[in-house]
Amino acid sequence: xxxxxxxxxxxxxxxxxxxxxxxxxxxxxxxxxxxxxxxxxxxxxxxxxxxxxxxxxxxxxxxxxxxxxxxxxxxxxxxxxxxxxxxxxxxxxxxxxxxxxxxxxxxxxxxxxxxxxxxxxxxxxxxxxxxxxxxxxxxxxxxxxxxxxxxxxxxxxxxxxxxxxxxxxxxxxxxxxxxxxxxxxxxxxxxxxxxxxxxxxxxxxxxxxxxxxxxxxxxxxxxxxxxxxxxxxxxxxxxxxxxxxxxxxxxxxxxxxxxxxxxxxxxxxxxxxxxxxxxxxxxxxxxxxxxxxxxxxxxxxxxxxxxxxxxxxxxxxxxxxxxxxxxxxxxxxxxxxxxxxxxxxxxxxxxxxxxxxxxxxxxxxxxxxxxxxxxxxxxxxxxxx
Amino acid sequence: xxxxxxxxxxxxxxxxxxxxxxxxxxxxxxxxxxxxxxxxxxxxxxxxxxxxxxxxxxxxxxxxxxxxxxxxxxxxxxxxxxxxxxxxxxxxxxxxxxxxxxxxxxxxxxxxxxxxxxxxxxxxxxxxx
Numbered sequence: 001x002x003x004x005x006x007x008x009x010x011x012x013x014x015x016x017x018x019x020x021x022x023x024x025x026x027x028x029x030x031x032x033x034x035x036x037x038x039x040x041x042x043x044x045x046x047x048x049x050x051x052x053x054x055x056x057x058x059x060x061x062x063x064x065x066x067x068x069x070x071x072x073x074x075x076x077x078x079x080x081x082x083x084x085x086x087x088x089x090x091x092x093x094x095x096x097x098x099x100x101x102x103x104x105x106x107x108x109x110x111x112x113x114x115x116x117x118x119x120x121x122x123x124x125x126x127x128x129x130x131x132x133x134x135x136x137x138x139x140x141x142x143x144x145x146x147x148x149x150x151x152x153x154x155x156x157x158x159x160x161x162x163x164x165x166x167x168x169x170x171x172x173x174x175x176x177x178x179x180x181x182x183x184x185x186x187x188x189x190x191x192x193x194x195x196x197x198x199x200x201x202x203x204x205x206x207x208x209x210x211x212x213x214x215x216x217x218x219x220x221x222x223x224x225x226x227x228x229x230x231x232x233x234x235x236x237x238x239x240x241x242x243x244x245x246x247x248x249x250x251x252x253x254x255x256x257x258x259x260x261x262x263x264x265x266x267x268x269x270x271x272x273x274x275x276x277x278x279x280x281x282x283x284x285x286x287x288x289x290x291x292x293x294x295x296x297x298x299x300x301x302x303x304x305x306x307x308x309x310x311x312x313x314x315x316x317x318x319x320x321x322x323x324x325x326x327x328x329x330x331x332x333x334x335x336x337x338x339x340x341x342x343x344x345x346x347x348x349x350x351x352x353x354x355x356x357x358x359x360x361x362x363x364x365x366x367x368x369x370x371x372x373x374x375x376x377x378x379x380x381x382x383x384x385x
Numbered sequence: 386x387x388x389x390x391x392x393x394x395x396x397x398x399x400x401x402x403x404x405x406x407x408x409x410x411x412x413x414x415x416x417x418x419x420x421x422x423x424x425x426x427x428x429x430x431x432x433x434x435x436x437x438x439x440x441x442x443x444x445x446x447x448x449x450x451x452x453x454x455x456x457x458x459x460x461x462x463x464x465x466x467x468x469x470x471x472x473x474x475x476x477x478x479x480x481x482x483x484x485x486x487x488x489x490x491x492x493x494x495x496x497x498x499x500x501x502x503x504x505x506x507x508x509x510x511x512x513x514x
Contacts, residue, residue: 129395129405130427133508134481135457140467143455151453151492196456243425243433244476247452247469372453373479 002264007095008221008230008385011040011214012340014321018178018328020208021116026057026066028111028210033067036212041224042105044069049076049103049215051094053086055112055331063109076103082238083368084278084333086110087213088378091339092234094215104217111210112331119332131373138280138332139203141372143195145249146283150197152250152298157197159301160282161188164201164325166309167279171322173351178205179326188282202282204324204334211336213343221385227347233265233381240374250298252367253377254291261379262293267361269293272381274345274356275316276338278366279323285309288365289316292379311354320345320354335366339380346384360384390462394505400430403442405506413447413498413509415474416440426476447498448473449511454482454490466490470511484512 013035015028023031029052037044047069056063060079064071076097080089087110094106112119124132149155165185171177183201191200221228237256241247262268269292277292279285286300294316295303308314321327321341324334342362344350350359362382369375397405404427407414416428420437432440454468466482468490482490484499495514500507 126400126429127427129397129401131479133392134467134479135460135465136467136479137457139459140455140457143457144453144467144469147455147492148453192458194457194459196454196458198455241469241477241479243423243429244472244478245423245425245434247471247477249453249469 001099003092003095003099003234004232004264005218005230006099007215008218008228009213009339009343009382010216010221010224010226011036011042012343013039014211014328014337014340015111015209015330016176017209018176018207019115020113025112026063028113029056029063029109030067032111032210032212033107033109036107036214040214040226042214045073046105047107048073049094049097049106050074051078051090051106051108053079053110054081055110055333076106082376082378084280085335085366085368085376085378086333087335087339088364088366088380089236091213091215091231091380092236092378095231095234098215098217104220106215107212108215109210109212110331110333110336113208114332115206115208136370136373138370139195139198141370142281142283143198144372145287146197149250149283149287153301155286155301157189157199158185159305160202160286161185162305162307163279163282163285163309164188166307167319167323167325169310170320170354171326173353174322174327177322177327178207198281198283204280204329205326206332207328207330209328209330211330211340213339228385229343229346230383230385231380232383233261233263235260235264235379236376238376249372250287252287252291252371253375254288254365254367254379257377257379258292258365261381265381267381271361272316272363273359274320274342274362275318276342276362276364277318278334278338279319279325280329280334282325284367284371285318287371288367292363292365311356317354317356320350335368335378338364338366342382346382392501392503392508394503395508397506401428404428408500408506408509411500413445414442415445415472415476417443424475426472426478446473448514449496451482451490451492451494451496452477453492456487456490468511470496480509480511482512483510
């Protein structure tokens with residue numbers, strides 16, 4: 001069985017806020033849910049599947065209750081928690097559920113306020129006694145990946161900087177972007193070193209906010225008014241040090257999730273017109289582009305340099321909303337916004353300055369957890385129908 | 386500096402208690418599977434490679450090389466160097482490089498285990514050999 005073409009993204013909404021001290025987290029979930037339902041042209045009572053992750057206050061059932069979802073209709077729920085890529089996995093799982101007839105209109109929400117206040121610590125696993133004392137954070141865990149990638153492949157800080165430069169070129173056209181200023185390679189290199197070799201501008205923004213989507217059947221999608229966007233391939237995977245054997249931090253679980261998604265979709269990286277690539281840090285983008293097959297392992301530095309990721313300039317327009325590096329990384333989780341901008345591109349609703357011409361095939365890919373420690377990855381291939 | 390940090394005592398559990406008992410005697414233990422022969426870290430009862438339950442404790446030389454590192458400069462307790470080091474016996478593990486000029490840490494550098502006290506068992510760190 002395949003999910004190819006069995007599920008459509010009929011509604012999307014990205015909260016315009018980047019700082020929400022005046023709202024509750026549950027309220028933000030409700031606001032993005034309302035936005036996505038209205039974008040689809042549906043009502044709350046149409047929802048019969050609900051998906052949320054660790055950012056939902058109290059988890060799944062408290063959110064179902066708070067949102068007032070119709071529990072006589074709600075017949076499929078999923079609280080898969082894989083950090084920032086949870087929502088990419090939710091999209092795949094929603095498609096599976098729809099293909100199996102377990103639900104017909106699925107709502108997926110993400111929201112939270114890390115900019116207003118600190119987030120609760122991540123629960124630790126069996127490794128706790130053997131790792132917590134060493135102070136792994138997002139910054140230094142990704143720093144360790146970048147350090148080894150530079151050592152093994154000669155990747156440079158200048159090449160990584162090009163990823164931020166490209167994101168900033170796109171963010172200037174997004175009125176909601178947290179950072180709208182176009183920056184140069186020199187700006188990135190001159191920004192303070194946070195955790196070697198990553199500078200401040202190699203890091204994504206910290207934002208309050210959220211996003212939501214509606215995933216539905218082909219029949220229901222076709223009865224609505226929005227341009228048709230469907231999921232044609234999905235992959236998921238996980239990677240960790242696994243007992244410490246053959247440790248290699250220069251690749252991510254995308255080496256497994258990517259081929260699974262491309263195979264199901266029946267397309268190759270060369271066919272992709274637009275790429276939403278998880279950008280918690282510049283190194284995240286570079287490694288994932290290699291892992292997904294947009295270039296060979298080790299050649300990501302050359303691939304991203306000289307504006308190759310800038311829409312209208314380079315060969316692979318990426319994160320045309322400004323991405324996590326410049327626009328929005330709500331709840332420290334970039335998976336939802338990756339899907340939302342891919343859908344905008346396929347609908348032809350991206351900003352005219354960054355809209356990719358004849359954009360009929362896109363990828364949305366992300367990781368969750370810590371790339372240098374333990375993480376999951378998910379790849380979605382989306383098509384304009 | 387990381388040397389001045391206070392570290393929480395390991396919680397320990399029945400699966401890992403022998404590691405921490407050995408640590409109190411200054412011994413750095415890894416696990417080896419007698420079925421497939423592979424060593425692993427952190428210690429598990431069941432081999433993560435072949436899933437055999439025939440795993441035994443083995444004292445590591447504590448000698449390792451730096452696989453990668455990152456010098457975290459923005460920390461309320463001061464800069465520290467997180468790293469993965471690869472033990473002579475094979476397994477790689479997460480740690481901090483301590484008791485040295487952190488600016489001199491390099492990939493490929495030889496390091497050795499050093500213990501830092503807690504209110505319970507000490508914790509293993511690595512320092513230039």
